[in-house]
Amino acid sequence: MKQLVSILDGNTFLVSDRRGDIEPARDSPTGLFSFDTRFLATWLLTLDGERLHSLSVDQAESHQVRFFLVPIQPTHYQDARASVIRSRTIGGSLDEELTVINHAGREQEFTLRLDTGSDFADLFEIKDVQLRQGRVAASVAPGQLRLTYHRDQFRRETVISTSAPGQIDERGITFTIRVPPHGEWTTRLTVVTVIYGARGEDVRATLPLGGGRTAAAIEQEQQDLLARAPSLGCDCQPLGTAYRRSLSDLASLRYESIALGVRLLAAGLPWFMTLFGRDSMFTSLQVLPFLPELVSPTISILAGLQGTRLDDFRDEEPGKILHELRYGETAGFEEQPHSPYYGAADSTALFVILLDEYERWTGDSGLVRRLEFPVRAALEWLDTYGDLLGNGYVWYETRNPATGLQNQCWKDSWDAISYADGRLPGFPRATCELQGYAYDAKVRAARLARTFWNDPTYADRLEHEAAALKERFNRDFWIADREYYALALDAEGRHVDALASNMGHLLWSGIVDESKAAAVARHLLGPRLFSGWGVRTLATDQGRYNPIGYHVGTVWPFDNAFIAWGLWRYGFREEAGRICQAMCDATRFFRGRLPEAFAGYDRDLTDYPVEYPTACTPQAWSAGTPLLVLRVLLGLEPQGEHLIIDPAVPAGMGRIELLDIPGRWGRVDALGRSRNL
Incomplete structure (x- = not known):
């Protein structure tokens, strides 16, 4: 190419x-x-x-x-x-x-x-x-x-x-x-x-900007954004370069919505220069500790466009959060369902997660109170339309076989969800990370209900439902003889048993039993999944593995950042650091700009990460990856009116100093050093 x-x-x-x-x-x-x-x-x-x-x-x-x-x-x-x-x-x-x-x-x-x-x-x-x-x-x-x-x-x-x-x-x-x-x-x-x-x-x-800006205005906005973001000083030159590149790319990816009249983050160039529910929310989670003011418009717009009816053409259902919004000819003439399209089974839970995380960082209780009913509608969707088989799990199957997405998780290509031998399951499908997101959404919503909505009864109900989901999930998805979670359940309740990166998101969500976490970490950092440049989307011994297959063997930087966050949450600091180090190393070969994905070849084989042939670049959640890496390395976690700082910097990375981290506490500084210094 x-x-x-x-x-x-x-x-x-x-x-x-x-x-x-x-x-x-x-x-x-x-x-x-x-x-x-x-x-x-x-x-x-x-x-x-x-x-x-x-x-x-x-x-x-x-x-x-x-x-x-x-x-x-x-x-x-x-x-x-x-x-x-x-x-x-x-x-x-x-x-x-x-x-x-x-x-x-x-x-x-x-x-x-x-x-x-x-x-x-x-x-x-x-x-x-x-x-x-x-x-x-x-x-x-x-x-x-x-x-x-x-x-x-x-x-x-x-x-x-x-x-x-x-x-x-x-x-x-x-x-x-x-x-x-x-x-x-x-x-x-x-x-x-x-x-x-x-x-x-x-x-x-x-539109406020009239649809365009002068070069001087663009440069001024980027300078202003860089000035508002925390200042990074570090001995790891690739991390410093990637941080500056990420902030610049995120500034350039902001766009004005024709219909909505606000500035939002586009998902990525060239194919995804628009609002994506899932991508926008993952990026917002990465951005929160650095530029929280970029996040609230996304939350508000997603709430405003929440599904209100049953529409098979758009995969719309009451309470569901959109997947993608388009402005082109095919959407306008309803030849494509993207005006907007709701074909994502994860965006609804992620909406609740993001709102809670946003309040924990910013203290913006007003937004939480204004969005009480959209959050309740989202949680209702999880228990009704999301639970297609009525067994307590989130499933997906498009209402629109002609133009709807088959796979409605983040790995949305047609062959992304498979058995270990390469066969594809039928529909509906319940991928493992969807259950983790649902669990996390209920736990977080319980906090919101108790703290801001004065509804302790609803909070108790959500906590009981989350606990039951966690127990049920660890029973039904765990493959005992292989010591990892199934990628999904098929419609008959059987394990879709491929070894994949999805279970790293389970650690981030908190649904993993403590007794199983070490085995999950071993698999994620084992040679079948970990290439040396990052965790592959699919393990090398699986039937559909392809090192340059879109979701069946490539390494996705955003995926790795959230896996590292999950490992950190469960106390696997060294393992999280290895992934963060791999992402920092990879940035050197892309002049600080991580692409959407790169090939799953072993590091010993290529000596450099091979870019996926049609990778989007810049892409928002790849641009956000160095930001989340910094959060993990410095152990940043909001707790009440304070920011907990608990750094664990891998050997050889030296000093990392992040100054003026914004939040409900004002601005604070964080410092971490490699343990060997």
């Missing part, structure tokens, strides 16, 4: 090759995108009819990139007579400065051509090619090329303009230029995207 370069600013992002070019491809995420629509599918630069070659790509900021190009492949025997610099910035609109530099001692004439075009493809169409029903048109005006798409009331537009005169046609712009000896020529191209509403207005104009 060719290496791609991306820039983004929340609502808008661009993906190109290393020359800065975008070529039309129905199955590739290259293009200029905003709110699930591709506004540019072609952006191709030539000089005198020849493609350019990349010398280097300079990208210090997430919203800016510079490409250094020459018209020939440089050799020892022939120097380039000219070079081209493409300086690109995104902030709602796209601005690209083209500079042609003449290296000769005489004046030269060049023909610079930019081919442009748009298919206005919906993001779902790019992943799964479909028949288009709308019409694309192009029109030329003085200094401007306008590309439009119409399908009934669905209208999108791309407007391209240039600061230097050029010959504009429906397929692009041609510049015939003369450059003096050792001189240069420059033009600035601007691409504006328009999303029309029912009354013919750009719907983003009503």
